[in-house]
Amino acid sequence: MGTIERRGIMERLDNGEVVIGDGGFVFALEKRGYVKAGPWTPEAVVEHPEAVRQLHREFLRAGSDVMQAFTFYASDDKLSNRGNTASQKFGCTNINAAACRVAREVAQEGGALFLGGVCQTPTYLSGASKEDTKEIFRGQMRAFKDEGVDFILCEYFEHVEEAEWAIEVGLETGLPVACSMCIGPQGDMHGNSAGHCAIRMARAGAKIVGVNCHYDPFVSLEAIKLMKEALERENLKAYLMCQPLAYMTPDAGKQGFIDLPEFPFALESRICNRWDMHRYAREAYDLGVRFIGGCCGFEPYHIRAVAEELAAERGRFPAGSEKHVVWGGGLKMHTKPWVRARANREYWENLNPASGRPYSSAMSKPDNWGVTRGNEMLVQHAHETTTEEEDLVRGIKDKLKTACCQHHQETKKEADLVAAAQAVTETA
Amino acid sequence: MGTIERRGIMERLDNGEVVIGDGGFVFALEKRGYVKAGPWTPEAVVEHPEAVRQLHREFLRAGSDVMQAFTFYASDDKLSNRGNTASQKFGCTNINAAACRVAREVAQEGGALFLGGVCQTPTYLSGASKEDTKEIFRGQMRAFKDEGVDFILCEYFEHVEEAEWAIEVGLETGLPVACSMCIGPQGDMHGNSAGHCAIRMARAGAKIVGVNCHYDPFVSLEAIKLMKEALERENLKAYLMCQPLAYMTPDAGKQGFIDLPEFPFALESRICNRWDMHRYAREAYDLGVRFIGGCCGFEPYHIRAVAEELAAERGRFPAGSEKHVVWGGGLKMHTKPWVRARANREYWENLNPASGRPYSSAMSKPDNWGVTRGNEMLVQHAHETTTEEEDLVRGIKDKLKTACCQHHQETKKEADLVAAAQAVTETA
Amino acid sequence: MGTIERRGIMERLDNGEVVIGDGGFVFALEKRGYVKAGPWTPEAVVEHPEAVRQLHREFLRAGSDVMQAFTFYASDDKLSNRGNTASQKFGCTNINAAACRVAREVAQEGGALFLGGVCQTPTYLSGASKEDTKEIFRGQMRAFKDEGVDFILCEYFEHVEEAEWAIEVGLETGLPVACSMCIGPQGDMHGNSAGHCAIRMARAGAKIVGVNCHYDPFVSLEAIKLMKEALERENLKAYLMCQPLAYMTPDAGKQGFIDLPEFPFALESRICNRWDMHRYAREAYDLGVRFIGGCCGFEPYHIRAVAEELAAERGRFPAGSEKHVVWGGGLKMHTKPWVRARANREYWENLNPASGRPYSSAMSKPDNWGVTRGNEMLVQHAHETTTEEEDLVRGIKDKLKTACCQHHQETKKEADLVAAAQAVTETA
Amino acid sequence: MGTIERRGIMERLDNGEVVIGDGGFVFALEKRGYVKAGPWTPEAVVEHPEAVRQLHREFLRAGSDVMQAFTFYASDDKLSNRGNTASQKFGCTNINAAACRVAREVAQEGGALFLGGVCQTPTYLSGASKEDTKEIFRGQMRAFKDEGVDFILCEYFEHVEEAEWAIEVGLETGLPVACSMCIGPQGDMHGNSAGHCAIRMARAGAKIVGVNCHYDPFVSLEAIKLMKEALERENLKAYLMCQPLAYMTPDAGKQGFIDLPEFPFALESRICNRWDMHRYAREAYDLGVRFIGGCCGFEPYHIRAVAEELAAERGRFPAGSEKHVVWGGGLKMHTKPWVRARANREYWENLNPASGRPYSSAMSKPDNWGVTRGNEMLVQHAHETTTEEEDLVRGIKDKLKTACCQHHQETKKEADLVAAAQAVTETA
Numbered sequence A, B, C, D: 001m002g003t004i005e006r007r008g009i010m011e012r013l014d015n016g017e018v019v020i021g022d023g024g025f026v027f028a029l030e031k032r033g034y035v036k037a038g039p040w041t042p043e044a045v046v047e048h049p050e051a052v053r054q055l056h057r058e059f060l061r062a063g064s065d066v067m068q069a070f071t072f073y074a075s076d077d078k079l080s081n082r083g084n085t086a087s088q089k090f091g092c093t094n095i096n097a098a099a100c101r102v103a104r105e106v107a108q109e110g111g112a113l114f115l116g117g118v119c120q121t122p123t124y125l126s127g128a129s130k131e132d133t134k135e136i137f138r139g140q141m142r143a144f145k146d147e148g149v150d151f152i153l154c155e156y157f158e159h160v161e162e163a164e165w166a167i168e169v170g171l172e173t174g175l176p177v178a179c180s181m182c183i184g185p186q187g188d189m190h191g192n193s194a195g196h197c198a199i200r201m202a203r204a205g206a207k208i209v210g211v212n213c214h215y216d217p218f219v220s221l222e223a224i225k226l227m228k229e230a231l232e233r234e235n236l237k238a239y240l241m242c243q244p245l246a247y248m249t250p251d252a253g254k255q256g257f258i259d260l261p262e263f264p265f266a267l268e269s270r271i272c273n274r275w276d277m278h279r280y281a282r283e284a285y286d287l288g289v290r291f292i293g294g295c296c297g298f299e300p301y302h303i304r305a306v307a308e309e310l311a312a313e314r315g316r317f318p319a320g321s322e323k324h325v326v327w328g329g330g331l332k333m334h335t336k337p338w339v340r341a342r343a344n345r346e347y348w349e350n351l352n353p354a355s356g357r358p359y360s361s362a363m364s365k366p367d368n369w370g371v372t373r374g375n376e377m378l379v380q381h382a383h384e385t386t387t388e389e390e391d392l393v394r395g396i397k398d399k400l401k402t403a404c405c406q407h408h409q410e411t412k413k414e415a416d417l418v419a420a421a422q423a424v425t426e427t428a
């Protein structure tokens, strides 16, 4: 953990190294009991810092090279949205500063970097002006600068316009800025292609660009591939980053896993296993991605799988491999002989895991409301959701179901599935 | 069944009528015990004409407006390929003539048209010259002309070049020529897009163009859609025809259902039901397809479903609806009350049928050898497949499995599935 | 086809032979356009004898040793139930006599036996007396006797009591009587175990007992196994017969496939393939069943698979094997080399066929109304189902859905699935 | 957190309270990077006590009334089995004492009880004598007694004989003893029925009996039901406890999830969601189970779901519900309106979650070696697994696959699935 580890993010990337990110704190801490699903805000870093610290340590141990301060959605507009009282109780600055301190502390234990992140805002979705939106980002960035983060991450944007504004504010800090959008191969909510989004992020000044959240590793890499091709066409230089879901989403629509009926409380049967992550790490690396991490659903063992797959390239195993042998080798110590017979790569690489759910299907049909920035239902407000609003959204749901019946939806979907499957098989 | 029925195929189409085709005789008669899977040749029309006649009658009764003589693969090169003795025993001309007579007889019972068809030849696949290949088609066309067919169908071509040659020979008869290829949205085996194939078929002189076999109704319509757009771009006038499989194939690759591991003896769990065919008929009609039929897997009741869906547009129900009430209405006469509760469209239109196979998945990975015209393994020869050849192909199968492991295949496939699913959801 | 074939059913069985039955005419002819789903009555044998004759020939060719006259539900009460006019137009006696003549004609073409069958009656379900019910059977039996059938089959009974009454009437003819019930391992609708039903059928005088319809081959054999054990415990001598569905029904409840939501118009994805039938034939034979046939869903090629599996035991292949090579051997003549690589038993025996339906599950939850004999909704009446009755049954359906929610149903089902799976694995 | 919480386990149960257990530390800590899959031993409690403490706190917060010291497999024979060095480095006593201290510390933070547990031993599986086996348990119990645990849990036994021996040693401490076996409805590895196992545990002196691990909640409750009936038949008084997997296992065989091909590294797609746990808690409560917890796969949010389902019965919500609103209520604060439309019980209770894996099936076929106590391959030894041993077990695996082909396995399995499904539907 000597001198070499003090080098910054750009030095590492310029040196050809793979930087391993961490996983999604919001989902992991929701399962541990510290984050509320719905608002998804990070005030737990003030209320229960020991829980956040422990999760940082687990990712560090798993091989993460960067500790992302737990600041997701920690802007005052989100902290006070729809009945949330976190803004009032703690406030954006306190939360961001506390998150930085916890991240820095753990980062220093293992020679990792630490960073602060901002993401899309209710302010923007409500249709506010560029300056008003940038002011929201500025509030968060100040805390990052004061706490001495190593770099800035602007992430989880559905509209490239807002991502550009965030990058602009990030650059005001003088620190390197990375930017990733929560989009797939279809591009952003304003109809910009994935490639065009990459170009705009790079032109706005992000040194590292890519995607995070919303899609599984393999869909996300499809989006990255389009980004890479666009950047090359335009002769733009930017490192690629990928921090996908740890949920399988071949059936997700344009708004990603949020549209899937299982979001957020029944995603379990879609969780990726460690072998999926080996494959993800290998394909990301082969595609040229050098910032490889995860988002919602990633647990420490998923990151460890990434670090183990790339151990040869990185010249080291993560600390957590003390308790893991690659490709199931630990099973040689299992009591049952038929489990010992599974202690090899061939077994796990070829296994197609069953769901254990005979009444469930392979795919779901996503909700597809298609509302985005400016729609009244997305507007930020401080009061709780009223019964009238509840009735409204449930009514819309039922109406959509009727208007665009299953029959019709299926037609389109199957046709496209076929087209995709064909395209694939040809090249495989 | 008066004067109006004597009108030819072009008169009917020019008059804006929907022409309903029939189903796949080869597969239907294989299940009835009269066709051998493997060679798939139609000598049964000589050996057991009563079985072929009965199947024609069932399709006529189901609503078919055209009786396709059972001449599939009835060219002498195919009838003598790999140990087949049908050429020697009966010969191309006898089989084609006999098939025409049976088709004509039944057509006359119901005011239908009858036609002769040719399809792709081992001669072409072996790399023979244009003239040699055309001579094969000429042998078949002569019988059609002699027997007075109403029109010619060139179908089941994987290479548009061979389709063009067949059309040219068809035109020599002076009769209208229709042409359909067994391709999907990915185009033909020589890399020609579906749209380009349509243009070439139309330019070669086919008045009706489209696809048949190899893909399910909904994938097939995707290909037709591409054809339609291309024809419109080029200002070419041709009627569209669609005669798809009655097997669901969202996972098929470029060579269609032949590549799927279930082909040809375990396709049962993929069979379309009558409600799938209602959907198919409606979508085909809405897309502008006016020759709507079926290929392998279509049984008479599938065609009846097409005719019932389009009964309003056609102004009549098929004779076979004597024994069927649309949308399950016959169940009102069922003994059990809970089955009577199913006598309505809403029930059937929204049902997602289960497979009853808890160890089976939704999709399979296709074989994908990618060999086509000119490859030694496709060359026509008279002798039976030898043990050495058998060992060779089984060896290749094993080798491909290893070389391009499941792991790798899946990556690509899933990524494309995602892309497709996204594209779809957006527009749905 | 010499003297030996004139021997009766009992001579054959006593001689240790396997007798192969035929398949389900009602379902096969519904798909061909000659039978109406709902009433399911066989007047087509008068209206379209050539269609019935052709189907008999196909089964004969596939290996059936017995031709069952197409007399299903041909009792006057059923022929006039709920708006059916077949009783009035043709009448029970005409239909049964015509069916016998067609069956006899084809049987004589191939040295097969022919038989007449009766099945459960609306009269019994309506709660009529023993004598009234027996009189219904007598009407049918008279025609059988007059036409010279080789033996009588009483089949498709849900209540052993009614089966006994039918057997008694059958015995009045002086011919051998076989009897099979449409029950599974759970027994009949009055709570009699499968074993007890077998005992009562044998004691009533049936020389051959077993099950038909309602369950897939493997569930049906479980019921047969219970019957066999019960007969042995009681030292009763009777041959075992099995004529199951050709639909996979691991999820069916006590009333069999009729309760499954896919019945009768969306069962396609459950259809058994020929390899399932090889397995069925082998397991039936090993269990000691010597009358091995099929019911709804069985097509000629399914019966051919049974005959091919037992070719060694029977010393012959069926005539239809002229067009089939066991275990996929015909594929050696296929054009595509990767399909030629499938020309072997190992390939087909180990294939798990996909459904091609990514939005479908493996299992469905059956309706489970639990109404049986005597319930008002089952009562026979001549008039058509009224709108009031329709509303009633659809209302009950909705109510049951609410009362016994999916949540609750699933609990029970899964628990039992587990119990079953465990029981199985232990012995496998 | 006053006086009432100091009451012991028997007082609470005698008072009619529901006691909520915790989840499986071994699996949870493997994913966090502190336990090695294969040996599964708990030396992490000495190496990384902060990680173990944090997990205890999360379960406490989720509603657990008892803190189980992390002592799984902490007997010296297991700690030195097959290359494990934990015995040598730390030793049984140190590990057990450290685990007790951590558990006690957290228990005191929330008025919970704490307990020590023992489980099945390599010594017993190797065929050692009763006294030798009991001596292994005594080593662990001494530490429990010294550290002042509130009660003893003997758990995870596959043979009731070993469970009895453990109970006997437990009683030597003078503390209440609970005992659960890792069996399903099929009973133990020596052929003792689940009911008989319960009787023997109760007669041996366990005040609380039940099952843990190896099966999903609903299969486990089937086993408990059999235990309950047996205890009632024998007029034995014992409280019932259930601590199942959080993995769906309808397809598991007699050795439970260890036999499933997904064990232990690809179980993700089988993970239960919180709504499954609501159902589990309700059904367990209705069956009379009063010690309701979890084992492998249970995360804190699963236990919270149990506590929320039983909040009315217990008169309180867990602390962790600060960050959770029952039945998805937190989604009222979500940004997207279509997600707000999911903020209700009806939505989640009726959702059938998809797997996102189109090449996967619903069920797997378990390994089924059937080796148990006394088999050479189960014998404890200190050296690592050799290459010869590896080859041996992989060879056996291949051989079993051939000998008992998929074909054959499936037969049996399906038949039983059917039997189960039928049994269920009848009563649903």
Ligand SMILES: [Zn+2]
Pocket: A024, A212, A213, A214, A295, A296
């Ligand atoms: Zn995320």
Ligand SMILES: [Zn+2]
Pocket: B024, B212, B213, B214, B295, B296
């Ligand atoms: Zn075809």
Ligand SMILES: [Zn+2]
Pocket: C024, C212, C213, C214, C295, C296
């Ligand atoms: Zn039937």
Ligand SMILES: [Zn+2]
Pocket: D024, D212, D213, D214, D295, D296
């Ligand atoms: Zn466990």
